[in-house]
Amino acid sequence: xxxxxxKYIAAAMAASMALTxxxxxxxSSDSGTTTAAAESAxxxxxxxGTTTAAAExxxxxxxxxxxxxxxxxxLNIAVAQQAPSLDLHKNSSLIARQMMDGTCWEKLVTLNAxxxxxxxxxxxxxxxxxxxxxxxxxxxxxxxxxxxxxxxDDVERISGLDGVTVYSTQQGTIAPIxxxxxxxxxxxxxxxxxxxxxxxxxVMAATYGTNGYVTDSCYMDEAQPFWxxxxxxxxxxxxxxxxxxxxxxxxxxxxxxxxxxxxxxNKMDYMAVAMQAELEEVGIPVELNIVDWPxxxxxxxxxxxxxxxxxxxxxxxxxxLKLYFGPNYAGWNDDETLQSLLNDMNTSTxxxxxxxxxxxxxxxxxxxxxxxNFGHYIANYAWNDHVKGLNNYSGLYFWNAGYVE
Numbered sequence: 143x144x145x146x147x148x149k150y151i152a153a154a155m156a157a158s159m160a161l162t163x164x165x166x167x168x169x170s171s172d173s174g175t176t177t178a179a180a181e182s183a184x185x186x187x188x189x190x191g192t193t194t195a196a197a198e199x200x201x202x203x204x205x206x207x208x209x210x211x212x213x214x215x216x217l218n219i220a221v222a223q224q225a226p227s228l229d230l231h232k233n234s235s236l237i238a239r240q241m242m243d244g245t246c247w248e249k250l251v252t253l254n255a256x257x258x259x260x261x262x263x264x265x266x267x268x269x270x271x272x273x274x275x276x277x278x279x280x281x282x283x284x285x286x287x288x289x290x291x292x293x294x295d296d297v298e299r300i301s302g303l304d305g306v307t308v309y310s311t312q313q314g315t316i317a318p319i320x321x322x323x324x325x326x327x328x329x330x331x332x333x334x335x336x337x338x339x340x341x342x343x344x345v346m347a348a349t350y351g352t353n354g355y356v357t358d359s360c361y362m363d364e365a366q367p368f369w370x371x372x373x374x375x376x377x378x379x380x381x382x383x384x385x386x387x388x389x390x391x392x393x394x395x396x397x398x399x400x401x402x403x404x405x406x407x408n409k410m411d412y413m414a415v416a417m418q419a420e421l422e423e424v425g426i427p428v429e430l431n432i433v434d435w436p437x438x439x440x441x442x443x444x445x446x447x448x449x450x451x452x453x454x455x456x457x458x459x460x461x462x463l464k465l466y467f468g469p470n471y472a473g474w475n476d477d478e479t480l481q482s483l484l485n486d487m488n489t490s491t492x493x494x495x496x497x498x499x500x501x502x503x504x505x506x507x508x509x510x511x512x513x514x515n516f517g518h519y520i521a522n523y524a525w526n527d528h529v530k531g532l533n534n535y536s537g538l539y540f541w542n543a544g545y546v547e
Contacts, residue, residue: 222436239407250278253411253432263292273344305527312356312363313521314457316349316413317513318402318450319442319466323474325449326400331393333511336400336450338386339424340417342379342516348416349409350519357517361464361504363457364518368493373501374508386424399429403451405438410452413516417452442472454519461500462488466513475512 225238252262261267264278284292320327327333346355359378362369400421404414411432418428431448433441441447451472458464467484469476483506487499507513525532 248284253406253415255432256430259415306524307527309523309525310353310520311523312365312457312518314363314455315361315515315518316346316408316410316452316454317466317515318413318417319453319473320511320513321445321449321473322476322512323445325445326398327449329393330511331389332395333514335386335389335395335424336421336426337377337511337514338380338382338389339426340420340514340516341381345413345416345420346517346519349412354520355517356520359504359508359515361507361515362461365457366459369461369497369500371497371501371504373505377508383424390425395425397425397427399427401429401431401447401449403431403433403438403441403448405433405435405452407435408454409519410438410454413452445474461503467503467507473513477510477512480506480510480512 221237221241223237225241228238228242248263250261250263251259251267254260261281263281263284265281266279268277270276278294280292280294286292320333322328327336343357346357349355356364357379359372359375360370362371364370402414402417404410414430414432418430421428438451438453442451455464455466462484465471466473467475467480469481475481480503483499483503487496487503490496490499
């Protein structure tokens with residue numbers, strides 16, 4: 143096979159290069175069980191419920207599988223609730239995404255049970271000595287649902303189409319939520335050592351590819367320019383591994399592993415693996431816990447379950463909706479100074495005072511390390527040029543919430 147060199151963007155594109163499985167699927171709306179068949183189940187199979195998405199009607203027919211029936215070559219997956227549709231082009235259901243990821247979609251690489259990257263759509267891969275380029279040897283004979291064979295050129299296929307506009311924008315932020323209540327991260331010195339140990343630029347590139355992110359100290363996204371501030375930026379991405387080692391030694395760190403949790407969603411697990419590598423270089427062993435999203439949500443309220451967990455956050459119109467600053471959100475930021483500054487912002491009587499208060503919140507947060515905001519991940523959109531009047535804003539809409547142009 144011809145060797146092709148693809149920079150880290152290939153890793154970021156892995157999730158979007160979706161290959162639909164050949165099998166059918168059945169979903170139980172009562173029991174919360176999804177059945178994905180490796181091969182299409184025969185129409186005569188007793189008790190088999192079917193899920194069919196009709197292209198003409200955008201609807202689905204769902205029936206319940208017989209729990210007493212015997213199935214062949216069938217994988218049963220329990221889910222928390224019924225997905226409205228399995229077509230991710232027509233709905234944004236988190237349950238649908240979890241059902242499709244891994245069962246019908248494949249990536250260049252995936253993570254095994256130990257959180258290690260292993261080939262999936264590629265046969266193998268090689269990392270350059272400077273860690274800036276990964277060469278993937280693609281598997282032969284891998285085809286998309288339309289029968290076309292996957293090649294490295296598919297990464298750039300959309301942007302090269304005539305009459306198609308490609309638009310990129312900040313979609314949200316990714317950050318480890320820090321357990322301030324107990325454990326290693328309850329100590330400010332340990333949080334500082336972690337921040338010094340990690341190169342934010344490198345972990346963002348490893349997670350989203352070279353063109354899939356923006357590093358910036360501001361917690362707010364570009365869609366809210368009024369709230370933009372670089373307050374506290376002197377504490378942002380202060381990568382210094384030797385300083386990290388010095389802090390750990392001065393405070394008698396005994397080598398207790400850092401408990402780091404991430405979900406197999408929105409590349410949170412990619413970020414966790416990248417963090418693990420850099421933390422272990424300064425002598426912080428990492429106990430990596432890769433789980434599904436419902437499990438992470440359940441564990442997030444248990445202060446004994448983790449020291450940090452990775453999470454992504456959508457855009458919000460005002461800083462007060464950054465819930466991770468609150469004392470009752472997972473992470474338990476109950477620092478008196480931080481809460482006083484937040485109160486000043488939330489009780490401001492005009493926008494200028496609110497922005498000034500927000501700048502103080504962000505500056506203090508980067509010193510206290512309420513949360514480590516690595517940066518902003520990018521979303522890519524494409525549409526045919528005959529579509530007119532499209533609003534490119536990718537965040538959430540809130541009426542009367544203080545949005546300022």
